[in-house]
Amino acid sequence: MLGKDYELQDCSLARSLETVGERWTLLIVRDAFYGARRFNDFQAHLDIPKAVLSDRLTGLVQDGILERRQDPEHAGRHLYELTAAGRDLWPVLYALLAWGTRHRRPGSRVFRHAECGSQLDDAGACPRCQITPSPEQIVTVPRRGRASLREDPVAIALRGPHRLLEPIDT
Protein backbone atom coordinates (compact mmCIF):
# COMPACT_ATOMS: atom_id res chain seq x y z
CA MET A 1 0.00 0.00 0.00
CA LEU A 2 1.33 3.38 -0.75
CA GLY A 3 2.22 6.06 1.69
CA LYS A 4 -1.16 6.95 0.41
CA ASP A 5 -2.55 9.04 3.13
CA TYR A 6 -5.23 7.78 5.41
CA GLU A 7 -5.94 11.42 6.05
CA LEU A 8 -9.38 11.04 7.52
CA GLN A 9 -8.30 8.55 10.13
CA ASP A 10 -7.31 10.54 13.21
CA CYS A 11 -5.32 7.66 14.50
CA SER A 12 -1.65 7.11 15.11
CA LEU A 13 -1.95 3.66 13.55
CA ALA A 14 -2.91 5.30 10.27
CA ARG A 15 0.03 7.70 10.65
CA SER A 16 2.40 4.79 11.18
CA LEU A 17 1.05 2.93 8.17
CA GLU A 18 1.59 5.96 6.00
CA THR A 19 5.31 5.62 6.58
CA VAL A 20 5.85 1.86 6.92
CA GLY A 21 2.71 0.45 5.31
CA GLU A 22 3.83 0.27 1.71
CA ARG A 23 4.86 -2.95 0.08
CA TRP A 24 8.53 -3.83 0.77
CA THR A 25 9.06 -1.09 3.35
CA LEU A 26 9.18 -3.26 6.46
CA LEU A 27 11.37 -5.82 4.74
CA ILE A 28 13.82 -3.04 3.91
CA VAL A 29 13.78 -1.95 7.55
CA ARG A 30 14.31 -5.57 8.60
CA ASP A 31 17.39 -5.80 6.40
CA ALA A 32 18.65 -2.54 7.88
CA PHE A 33 18.42 -4.17 11.33
CA TYR A 34 20.35 -7.12 9.90
CA GLY A 35 23.12 -4.70 8.96
CA ALA A 36 22.47 -4.04 5.28
CA ARG A 37 23.54 -0.51 4.37
CA ARG A 38 24.15 -0.40 0.64
CA PHE A 39 21.72 -0.20 -2.26
CA ASN A 40 22.95 -3.37 -3.90
CA ASP A 41 22.85 -5.38 -0.69
CA PHE A 42 19.19 -4.54 -0.15
CA GLN A 43 18.46 -5.21 -3.80
CA ALA A 44 20.21 -8.56 -3.95
CA HIS A 45 18.71 -9.82 -0.70
CA LEU A 46 15.15 -8.71 -1.39
CA ASP A 47 14.81 -9.39 -5.13
CA ILE A 48 13.07 -6.06 -5.42
CA PRO A 49 12.97 -4.00 -8.63
CA LYS A 50 15.58 -1.28 -8.43
CA ALA A 51 13.06 1.44 -9.21
CA VAL A 52 10.90 0.39 -6.27
CA LEU A 53 13.86 0.10 -3.94
CA SER A 54 15.03 3.55 -4.95
CA ASP A 55 11.57 4.95 -4.31
CA ARG A 56 11.27 3.27 -0.89
CA LEU A 57 14.73 4.29 0.28
CA THR A 58 14.01 7.90 -0.70
CA GLY A 59 10.73 7.75 1.19
CA LEU A 60 12.29 6.21 4.28
CA VAL A 61 14.96 8.91 4.31
CA GLN A 62 12.34 11.64 3.94
CA ASP A 63 10.29 10.11 6.73
CA GLY A 64 13.26 10.02 9.06
CA ILE A 65 13.57 6.24 9.30
CA LEU A 66 16.85 5.97 7.42
CA GLU A 67 19.74 8.37 7.04
CA ARG A 68 21.73 8.57 3.83
CA ARG A 69 25.45 9.22 4.18
CA GLN A 70 28.47 9.17 1.94
CA ASP A 71 30.42 5.96 2.19
CA PRO A 72 33.78 7.09 3.63
CA GLU A 73 35.57 4.24 1.88
CA HIS A 74 34.08 4.66 -1.58
CA ALA A 75 33.52 8.08 -3.07
CA GLY A 76 30.19 8.29 -4.83
CA ARG A 77 28.62 5.47 -2.84
CA HIS A 78 26.05 5.88 -0.13
CA LEU A 79 25.15 4.14 3.09
CA TYR A 80 21.63 3.94 4.45
CA GLU A 81 21.47 3.61 8.22
CA LEU A 82 18.61 3.48 10.69
CA THR A 83 17.91 6.65 12.62
CA ALA A 84 16.75 6.57 16.25
CA ALA A 85 13.14 6.60 15.02
CA GLY A 86 13.97 3.73 12.69
CA ARG A 87 15.59 1.68 15.44
CA ASP A 88 12.49 2.34 17.50
CA LEU A 89 10.54 0.26 14.96
CA TRP A 90 12.10 -2.90 16.39
CA PRO A 91 9.07 -3.73 18.59
CA VAL A 92 6.82 -3.52 15.52
CA LEU A 93 9.07 -5.80 13.51
CA TYR A 94 9.43 -8.25 16.36
CA ALA A 95 5.68 -8.38 16.99
CA LEU A 96 5.07 -9.25 13.34
CA LEU A 97 7.90 -11.77 13.37
CA ALA A 98 6.52 -13.43 16.49
CA TRP A 99 2.98 -13.52 15.09
CA GLY A 100 4.20 -15.13 11.88
CA THR A 101 6.14 -17.68 13.86
CA ARG A 102 3.11 -18.58 15.96
CA HIS A 103 0.45 -18.57 13.25
CA ARG A 104 2.22 -19.12 9.96
CA ARG A 105 5.50 -20.91 9.83
CA PRO A 106 8.60 -20.42 11.94
CA GLY A 107 11.23 -18.48 10.02
CA SER A 108 14.77 -19.69 9.62
CA ARG A 109 16.19 -17.51 12.34
CA VAL A 110 15.94 -17.08 16.04
CA PHE A 111 16.69 -14.09 18.26
CA ARG A 112 18.71 -14.24 21.47
CA HIS A 113 19.77 -11.83 24.17
CA ALA A 114 23.45 -11.30 23.35
CA GLU A 115 24.47 -11.04 26.99
CA CYS A 116 23.03 -14.32 28.27
CA GLY A 117 22.19 -16.24 25.11
CA SER A 118 18.54 -16.90 26.02
CA GLN A 119 16.01 -16.96 23.26
CA LEU A 120 13.61 -14.01 23.39
CA ASP A 121 9.97 -14.69 24.26
CA ASP A 122 6.94 -13.72 22.19
CA ALA A 123 7.03 -10.18 23.56
CA GLY A 124 10.70 -9.72 22.71
CA ALA A 125 11.87 -9.96 26.32
CA CYS A 126 14.69 -12.09 27.71
CA PRO A 127 13.06 -14.66 30.00
CA ARG A 128 16.23 -15.10 32.05
CA CYS A 129 17.24 -11.47 32.59
CA GLN A 130 13.68 -10.12 32.80
CA ILE A 131 14.47 -7.22 30.50
CA THR A 132 13.50 -6.33 26.96
CA PRO A 133 16.80 -5.96 25.13
CA SER A 134 17.26 -3.19 22.61
CA PRO A 135 18.22 -4.32 19.09
CA GLU A 136 21.89 -3.61 19.80
CA GLN A 137 21.76 -6.26 22.52
CA ILE A 138 20.17 -8.90 20.30
CA VAL A 139 21.91 -11.51 18.21
CA THR A 140 20.15 -13.45 15.47
CA VAL A 141 21.20 -17.01 14.69
CA PRO A 142 19.99 -19.38 11.99
CA ARG A 143 17.88 -22.25 13.20
CA ARG A 144 19.95 -25.45 13.05
CA GLY A 145 20.06 -26.78 9.54
CA ARG A 146 18.16 -23.87 8.08
CA ALA A 147 20.91 -21.74 6.55
CA SER A 148 19.63 -19.78 3.58
CA LEU A 149 20.24 -20.98 0.05
CA ARG A 150 20.72 -17.42 -1.14
CA GLU A 151 24.14 -16.24 -2.18
CA ASP A 152 23.85 -12.49 -1.68
CA PRO A 153 26.10 -10.70 0.84
CA VAL A 154 23.36 -10.28 3.43
CA ALA A 155 22.33 -13.94 3.31
CA ILE A 156 25.96 -15.00 3.59
CA ALA A 157 26.59 -12.74 6.59
CA LEU A 158 23.51 -14.20 8.28
CA ARG A 159 24.67 -17.80 7.95
CA GLY A 160 26.35 -17.44 11.30
CA PRO A 161 25.27 -15.52 14.41
CA HIS A 162 24.98 -11.82 13.76
CA ARG A 163 24.32 -8.96 16.12
CA LEU A 164 21.53 -6.64 15.00
CA LEU A 165 22.58 -3.28 13.56
CA GLU A 166 26.15 -4.44 13.11
CA PRO A 167 27.08 -3.52 9.53
CA ILE A 168 27.72 -6.41 7.22
CA ASP A 169 31.02 -5.99 5.39
CA THR A 170 30.78 -6.59 1.69
Place this chain on the structure above:
Amino acid sequence: MLGKDYELQDCSLARSLETVGERWTLLIVRDAFYGARRFNDFQAHLDIPKAVLSDRLTGLVQDGILERRQDPEHAGRHLYELTAAGRDLWPVLYALLAWGTRHRRPGSRVFRHAECGSQLDDAGACPRCQITPSPEQIVTVPRRGRASLREDPVAIALRGPHRLLEPIDT
Protein backbone atom coordinates in the same frame (compact mmCIF):
# COMPACT_ATOMS: atom_id res chain seq x y z
CA MET B 1 0.98 -4.05 -0.56
CA LEU B 2 -0.75 -7.09 -1.77
CA GLY B 3 -0.74 -10.46 -0.23
CA LYS B 4 1.68 -10.68 -3.04
CA ASP B 5 3.94 -13.40 -1.92
CA TYR B 6 7.39 -12.70 -0.70
CA GLU B 7 8.07 -16.31 -1.51
CA LEU B 8 11.80 -16.14 -1.58
CA GLN B 9 12.08 -14.61 1.86
CA ASP B 10 12.31 -17.48 4.29
CA CYS B 11 11.22 -15.28 7.11
CA SER B 12 8.17 -15.22 9.32
CA LEU B 13 8.02 -11.43 8.90
CA ALA B 14 7.42 -11.95 5.19
CA ARG B 15 4.77 -14.55 6.00
CA SER B 16 3.01 -12.09 8.29
CA LEU B 17 3.12 -9.33 5.72
CA GLU B 18 1.53 -11.61 3.16
CA THR B 19 -1.59 -11.69 5.30
CA VAL B 20 -1.68 -8.26 6.95
CA GLY B 21 0.61 -6.23 4.70
CA GLU B 22 -1.89 -5.04 2.13
CA ARG B 23 -3.28 -1.56 2.12
CA TRP B 24 -6.26 -1.19 4.48
CA THR B 25 -5.88 -4.59 6.09
CA LEU B 26 -4.55 -3.48 9.46
CA LEU B 27 -7.08 -0.66 9.66
CA ILE B 28 -9.85 -3.21 9.14
CA VAL B 29 -8.37 -5.34 11.92
CA ARG B 30 -8.17 -2.25 14.14
CA ASP B 31 -11.86 -1.57 13.59
CA ALA B 32 -12.62 -5.19 14.41
CA PHE B 33 -10.87 -4.67 17.76
CA TYR B 34 -13.00 -1.56 18.22
CA GLY B 35 -16.08 -3.75 17.86
CA ALA B 36 -17.06 -3.21 14.22
CA ARG B 37 -18.63 -6.38 12.83
CA ARG B 38 -20.75 -5.41 9.83
CA PHE B 39 -19.77 -4.56 6.27
CA ASN B 40 -21.34 -1.13 6.33
CA ASP B 41 -19.76 -0.18 9.63
CA PHE B 42 -16.29 -0.90 8.32
CA GLN B 43 -17.10 0.86 5.10
CA ALA B 44 -18.49 4.00 6.69
CA HIS B 45 -15.69 4.32 9.23
CA LEU B 46 -12.82 3.69 6.84
CA ASP B 47 -14.02 5.47 3.68
CA ILE B 48 -12.79 2.51 1.72
CA PRO B 49 -14.14 1.53 -1.70
CA LYS B 50 -16.64 -1.27 -1.27
CA ALA B 51 -14.88 -3.47 -3.80
CA VAL B 52 -11.64 -3.25 -1.85
CA LEU B 53 -13.36 -3.85 1.48
CA SER B 54 -15.08 -6.90 0.05
CA ASP B 55 -11.77 -8.19 -1.27
CA ARG B 56 -9.95 -7.62 2.02
CA LEU B 57 -12.68 -9.17 4.18
CA THR B 58 -12.68 -12.25 1.98
CA GLY B 59 -8.91 -12.47 2.28
CA LEU B 60 -8.93 -12.02 6.04
CA VAL B 61 -11.54 -14.77 6.38
CA GLN B 62 -9.49 -17.09 4.16
CA ASP B 63 -6.37 -16.35 6.15
CA GLY B 64 -8.09 -17.16 9.42
CA ILE B 65 -8.02 -13.64 10.88
CA LEU B 66 -11.76 -13.04 10.71
CA GLU B 67 -14.69 -15.39 10.86
CA ARG B 68 -17.86 -14.72 8.87
CA ARG B 69 -21.12 -15.70 10.53
CA GLN B 70 -24.80 -15.18 9.89
CA ASP B 71 -26.23 -12.32 11.89
CA PRO B 72 -28.74 -14.07 14.20
CA GLU B 73 -30.90 -10.94 14.33
CA HIS B 74 -31.04 -10.21 10.59
CA ALA B 75 -31.34 -12.98 8.05
CA GLY B 76 -29.09 -12.39 5.08
CA ARG B 77 -26.66 -10.22 6.99
CA HIS B 78 -23.24 -11.26 8.09
CA LEU B 79 -20.96 -10.53 11.00
CA TYR B 80 -17.19 -10.52 10.75
CA GLU B 81 -15.46 -11.33 14.02
CA LEU B 82 -11.84 -11.77 14.99
CA THR B 83 -10.61 -15.33 15.41
CA ALA B 84 -8.05 -16.26 18.07
CA ALA B 85 -5.28 -15.69 15.50
CA GLY B 86 -6.80 -12.31 14.71
CA ARG B 87 -7.00 -11.29 18.36
CA ASP B 88 -3.37 -12.34 18.65
CA LEU B 89 -2.51 -9.47 16.29
CA TRP B 90 -3.11 -7.00 19.11
CA PRO B 91 0.60 -6.68 20.00
CA VAL B 92 1.35 -5.80 16.37
CA LEU B 93 -1.36 -3.17 16.27
CA TYR B 94 -0.36 -1.71 19.60
CA ALA B 95 3.32 -1.54 18.62
CA LEU B 96 2.42 0.44 15.50
CA LEU B 97 0.03 2.63 17.45
CA ALA B 98 2.69 3.36 20.05
CA TRP B 99 5.34 4.11 17.43
CA GLY B 100 3.01 6.51 15.65
CA THR B 101 2.24 8.22 18.93
CA ARG B 102 5.92 8.66 19.74
CA HIS B 103 7.21 9.64 16.32
CA ARG B 104 4.29 11.05 14.38
CA ARG B 105 1.38 12.55 16.17
CA PRO B 106 -0.59 11.25 19.13
CA GLY B 107 -3.90 9.79 18.00
CA SER B 108 -7.18 10.84 19.47
CA ARG B 109 -7.51 7.83 21.74
CA VAL B 110 -5.78 6.33 24.68
CA PHE B 111 -5.74 2.75 26.01
CA ARG B 112 -6.25 1.81 29.64
CA HIS B 113 -6.25 -1.37 31.67
CA ALA B 114 -9.97 -1.89 32.34
CA GLU B 115 -9.41 -3.30 35.80
CA CYS B 116 -7.35 -0.47 37.29
CA GLY B 117 -7.75 2.36 34.80
CA SER B 118 -4.03 2.96 34.28
CA GLN B 119 -2.86 4.02 30.88
CA LEU B 120 -0.82 1.35 29.10
CA ASP B 121 2.87 1.96 28.55
CA ASP B 122 4.70 1.86 25.21
CA ALA B 123 4.95 -1.91 25.37
CA GLY B 124 1.24 -2.32 26.02
CA ALA B 125 1.70 -3.28 29.68
CA CYS B 126 -0.15 -1.88 32.67
CA PRO B 127 2.44 -0.01 34.75
CA ARG B 128 0.44 -0.43 37.95
CA CYS B 129 -0.50 -4.11 37.73
CA GLN B 130 2.73 -5.21 36.05
CA ILE B 131 0.87 -7.31 33.52
CA THR B 132 0.22 -7.03 29.80
CA PRO B 133 -3.57 -7.05 29.49
CA SER B 134 -5.19 -8.96 26.68
CA PRO B 135 -7.46 -6.88 24.39
CA GLU B 136 -10.55 -8.01 26.31
CA GLN B 137 -9.13 -6.30 29.39
CA ILE B 138 -8.43 -3.01 27.63
CA VAL B 139 -10.68 -0.01 27.35
CA THR B 140 -10.09 2.79 24.85
CA VAL B 141 -11.12 6.33 25.69
CA PRO B 142 -10.97 9.50 23.59
CA ARG B 143 -8.35 11.98 24.62
CA ARG B 144 -10.07 14.92 26.32
CA GLY B 145 -11.54 17.24 23.75
CA ARG B 146 -10.60 15.02 20.85
CA ALA B 147 -13.89 13.31 20.01
CA SER B 148 -14.08 12.43 16.34
CA LEU B 149 -16.00 14.58 13.91
CA ARG B 150 -17.18 11.55 12.01
CA GLU B 151 -20.79 10.51 12.16
CA ASP B 152 -20.61 6.83 11.33
CA PRO B 153 -21.71 4.23 13.89
CA VAL B 154 -18.19 3.21 14.86
CA ALA B 155 -17.06 6.79 15.42
CA ILE B 156 -20.15 7.48 17.50
CA ALA B 157 -19.65 4.39 19.65
CA LEU B 158 -16.06 5.47 20.28
CA ARG B 159 -17.01 8.92 21.57
CA GLY B 160 -17.16 7.45 25.02
CA PRO B 161 -15.04 4.76 26.69
CA HIS B 162 -15.29 1.44 24.89
CA ARG B 163 -13.92 -1.96 25.78
CA LEU B 164 -12.00 -3.64 22.97
CA LEU B 165 -13.77 -6.47 21.14
CA GLU B 166 -17.12 -5.47 22.58
CA PRO B 167 -19.51 -5.32 19.61
CA ILE B 168 -20.86 -1.90 18.78
CA ASP B 169 -24.60 -1.95 18.48
CA THR B 170 -25.92 -0.27 15.39
Place this chain on the structure above:
DNA sequence: CACAGAGGTTCAATCAGCGAACCGCTAGCC
Protein backbone atom coordinates in the same frame (compact mmCIF):
# COMPACT_ATOMS: atom_id res chain seq x y z
C1' DC C 1 -46.85 -3.38 -3.15
C1' DA C 2 -43.38 0.45 -2.91
C1' DC C 3 -39.41 1.75 -0.83
C1' DA C 4 -35.14 1.93 1.92
C1' DG C 5 -31.03 0.05 3.52
C1' DA C 6 -27.56 -3.77 3.84
C1' DG C 7 -24.20 -6.12 1.38
C1' DG C 8 -22.35 -6.78 -2.25
C1' DT C 9 -20.59 -7.01 -7.78
C1' DT C 10 -19.29 -4.82 -12.21
C1' DC C 11 -16.99 -1.45 -14.94
C1' DA C 12 -13.80 2.05 -16.93
C1' DA C 13 -10.08 4.99 -15.64
C1' DT C 14 -6.12 5.74 -12.99
C1' DC C 15 -2.10 4.54 -10.44
C1' DA C 16 1.54 1.66 -8.51
C1' DG C 17 4.74 -2.40 -9.21
C1' DC C 18 7.41 -4.99 -12.42
C1' DG C 19 11.57 -6.35 -15.36
C1' DA C 20 14.68 -4.88 -18.85
C1' DA C 21 17.49 -1.54 -20.70
C1' DC C 22 20.21 2.31 -20.18
C1' DC C 23 23.43 5.86 -17.97
C1' DG C 24 27.03 8.28 -15.30
C1' DC C 25 30.59 7.65 -11.99
C1' DT C 26 34.68 5.48 -9.80
C1' DA C 27 38.30 2.01 -9.48
C1' DG C 28 41.34 -1.26 -11.32
C1' DC C 29 44.01 -3.13 -15.14
C1' DC C 30 46.88 -2.99 -19.23
Place this chain on the structure above:
DNA sequence: GGCTAGCGGTTCGCTGATTGAACCTCTGTG
Protein backbone atom coordinates in the same frame (compact mmCIF):
# COMPACT_ATOMS: atom_id res chain seq x y z
C1' DG D 1 45.39 7.16 -21.41
C1' DG D 2 41.88 3.72 -22.84
C1' DC D 3 38.99 -0.39 -21.44
C1' DT D 4 36.17 -2.73 -18.49
C1' DA D 5 33.48 -3.91 -14.35
C1' DG D 6 30.59 -2.81 -10.64
C1' DC D 7 27.75 0.44 -8.09
C1' DG D 8 23.81 3.30 -7.77
C1' DG D 9 20.59 4.65 -9.72
C1' DT D 10 16.70 6.46 -13.76
C1' DT D 11 13.62 5.62 -17.73
C1' DC D 12 10.23 3.03 -20.09
C1' DG D 13 6.52 0.04 -21.57
C1' DC D 14 3.58 -3.62 -19.62
C1' DT D 15 0.73 -5.62 -16.24
C1' DG D 16 -2.04 -5.75 -12.33
C1' DA D 17 -4.19 -3.37 -8.30
C1' DT D 18 -7.11 0.59 -6.54
C1' DT D 19 -10.68 3.81 -7.14
C1' DG D 20 -15.48 5.85 -7.39
C1' DA D 21 -19.78 5.40 -9.60
C1' DA D 22 -23.39 2.67 -10.97
C1' DC D 23 -26.03 -1.27 -10.50
C1' DC D 24 -28.17 -5.41 -8.36
C1' DT D 25 -30.44 -8.58 -4.98
C1' DC D 26 -32.42 -9.60 -0.69
C1' DT D 27 -34.91 -8.37 3.65
C1' DG D 28 -37.75 -5.74 6.54
C1' DT D 29 -41.11 -1.88 7.01
C1' DG D 30 -45.12 1.02 6.14
